[in-house]
Amino acid sequence: MALFNPRALRWKIAALTASACCAVGAVIGVLVHQEMSERGDRTGEQRVGARLAAAEREYTRTGTAPLDIEILTPRQLDAPLARALAARDPKGLYATWYDKKPPNWYWLWAVMPVEGDRVLVARTDMSAEVRSLQLLDRSIVKAVLAALAVIVPLAALATEPINRRLRHGSRTARAIADGDLDARIGRRGRARDEITEMAAAMDVMAETLQSKLENERRFTADVAHELRTPLMGLSTAAELLPRDDEAAELVRDRALALNALVEDLLEISRLDAGAERARTDVVPLGELVADVVRRTGSQTVVTLEDAAEVETDPRRVERIVVNLVTNAHRHGAVPVEVTVTGRRIVVRDHGPGMPTALLEEGPQRFRTGSSARGRGHGLGLTIALGQAGVLGARLTFANAPDAGATATLDLSPSPSET
Secondary structure (H helix, E strand, O other): OOOOOOOHHHHHHHHHHHHHHHHHHHHHHHHHHHHHHOOOHHHHHHHHHHHHHHHHHHHHOOOOOOOOOEOOHHHHHHHHHHHHHHHHHHHHEEEEEEEOOOOOOEEEEEEEEOOEEEEEEEEEOOHHHHHHHHHHHHHHHHHHHHHHHHHHHHHHHHHHHHHHHHHHHHHHHHHHHOOOOOOOOOOOOOOOOOOHHHHHHHHHHHHHHHHHHHHHHHHHHHHHHHHHHHOOOOHHHHHHHOOOHHHHHHHHHHHHHHHHHHHHHHEEEEEEOOOOOOOEEEEEEHHHHHHHHHHHOEEEEEEEOOOOEEEHHHHHHHHHHHHHHHHHHHHHOOOOOEEEEEOOOEOOOOOOOOOHHHHOOEEEEOOOOHHHHHHOOHHHHHHHHHHHHHOOOEEEEEOOOOEEEEEEOOOOOOOOOO
């Protein structure tokens, strides 16, 4: 359908070409029209002038004039012809006046003063010249339209190589946005123009972005791995502290929090590397979600509405649900409700709602986006979104009209999969 899109580049170039052709045709048409009009006027004036000159010689010799020439006094002239006579160049032999009443009345009047306070008046029909000029104008318009009928399609076809290169660049950009960091536009054809420069700049940008992301991913994984061993020792040592000591209890709590953070970082690094693969099994979604929520030990209301059996990875669904429920309790407010309808899971709280930045840009690690949502690392929703991507599911976030935030996990197969 891009071929018929009026906003496509090919049609904009074709329209520009058509406008240029019309402008050239209009200029040429005006010049030709003006030249032919002046030539017709000169021909008519020469014709009527020759008749008046012959009539003047006959009037001088005989006192009479040919039948097609009138002998009048200046007072008998029509007002336009009298004004033309009064404005006549003294060096000119006669004065002229064009009597035009479209569509079929085109006369050229000429008046010549003679001896005895008399004037000779002649007229000639200019309809033939006017019709010839009109036919010429129509011929020019037809020629311009015929040229446009050929030039516009040729201009649209001539832009196809440019459009093909631009479409390839947009497909590559979308592939990079979808996670294929190895995609590159490359150099296509021999052209060295602005599109080639843009493609080269985009490839450099993609390589730089890939390098930075790889460095960030490697750094995250290395930090998490390096922290794992000392944290295991710290957790073991914390377990040896007295149980009835408040300070020891605080140390154990922080050790567990650090250990959970390191595990989250490792999971994110695996998701970023694309190393995660779903292991699917057919499970009753309602029973799975109810069991997962029950094991969280939180005060969460579970509602099942025609829950379906789905083929999915239950471990990853569990991870997503746990993160969503935990996030709702940590950053929202009770009651927290989980509703399972068909293949869809909706987690809702009744807190201040999600910040605008999260709704517009999606979850960002180490950023919660709003102090009203509480403190956190922003990893829970990031991991949930990554696990949903591994499942091929859709995880969306929104704010309820009557306060509170909602997270919806849709396990329905995408149209491409069906």
